[in-house]
Amino acid sequence: RNHQLMASKQENVRADKKRLPMIVANIGLPSDVDGALKAGADGVGLFRTEFLFLSSKRLPTENEQFRAYKVVLAQMAGRPVTIRTADVGGDKTLPYLRAATEANPFLGNRAIRLAFSQPDSFRVQLRALLRAAVYGKLSVMFPLVTTLDELKRAKQMMANERAKLTHQHISVGDVRVGIMVETPAVAVLADQFASEVDFMSIGTNDLTQYVMAADRGNQQVADLYQPNNPAVFRLIKTVIGACHDNHIPVSVCGEMAADKMAIPILVGMGLDAFSANPRSINKVRCLIKRLNHRKMVTLANKVVTMAGTTNQVEAFVQQAVHNE
Ligand code: PEP
Numbered sequence: 001r002n003h004q005l006m007a008s009k010q011e012n013v014r015a016d017k018k019r020l021p022m023i024v025a026n027i028g029l030p031s032d033v034d035g036a037l038k039a040g041a042d043g044v045g046l047f048r049t050e051f052l053f054l055s056s057k058r059l060p061t062e063n064e065q066f067r068a069y070k071v072v073l074a075q076m077a078g079r080p081v082t083i084r085t086a087d088v089g090g091d092k093t094l095p096y097l098r099a100a101t102e103a104n105p106f107l108g109n110r111a112i113r114l115a116f117s118q119p120d121s122f123r124v125q126l127r128a129l130l131r132a133a134v135y136g137k138l139s140v141m142f143p144l145v146t147t148l149d150e151l152k153r154a155k156q157m158m159a160n161e162r163a164k165l166t167h168q169h170i171s172v173g174d175v176r177v178g179i180m181v182e183t184p185a186v187a188v189l190a191d192q193f194a195s196e197v198d199f200m201s202i203g204t205n206d207l208t209q210y211v212m213a214a215d216r217g218n219q220q221v222a223d224l225y226q227p228n229n230p231a232v233f234r235l236i237k238t239v240i241g242a243c244h245d246n247h248i249p250v251s252v253c254g255e256m257a258a259d260k261m262a263i264p265i266l267v268g269m270g271l272d273a274f275s276a277n278p279r280s281i282n283k284v285r286c287l288i289k290r291l292n293h294r295k296m297v298t299l300a301n302k303v304v305t306m307a308g309t310t311n312q313v314e315a316f317v318q319q320a321v322h323n324e
């Protein structure tokens, strides 16, 4: 069975290579699916479920969550849907899911860390997701993973909830399990994580702030918050290489996926999917269609080896791709 799984993953990656990369949508609420479909999204690459939570005075119940996830899967009608477990904390706080006041919330108890400190709420979400998976092609990913232990713990909790539901004769569906790549620790050890997941999605908004040590919301260090810094691209290359060595697909779901300076580089690195705001999908698709893949491979290699600043990277892409 394991062997079969490998073979099919391998075929997927190969097929994705031959095809153009997938262009999928970032959404925050089920009501965003309409816009994603109208924009021609090939699927949902990131459903930020915390928005469901932010619009409620208390934790949405298992059934409320189940219905929201089911609606998205059903409306996407068999297209792939990636749902991220709640990414609360940092700049997104909730009265009913809250860490103690922290000096550095972005380095503190947020995302999967907060989920582990409030395991009952996390279990509710996992159960809702497993039940909804019956209605479509669901991938679940965990935000801000930093260590392999965290990943194993989250997977174990999901397996436990699956077993409980099955024992209660409640239907559950197949779920692919993945992680967001948002911490340098995961990017550096991507090869070790790749053998433990079905896919990865690079969250360049957070990855940039942690690589550059520059708060993504702080105007005073905005000039240091550089998604197109060569340091970020080297890490992204490491992640894509590790995923493809392990025959799993990898996407970008941060703002970078819609940046015309970054897209040519990501195409050249062989990224499998771009997940962007529905408003950007058309623009992303048009740009990707007109890129020559072989030339982008050369361009991407140049970017990671050039003794470069962010300005040099952007000037190089501008000249190579946009000044034609
Ligand atoms: C990211 O960090 O790039 C990401 C997609 O997650 P969010 O913007 O919700 O933190």
Ligand code: MG
Pocket (backbone or CB within 6 Å): 143, 182, 203, 205, 206
């Ligand atoms: Mg993030």
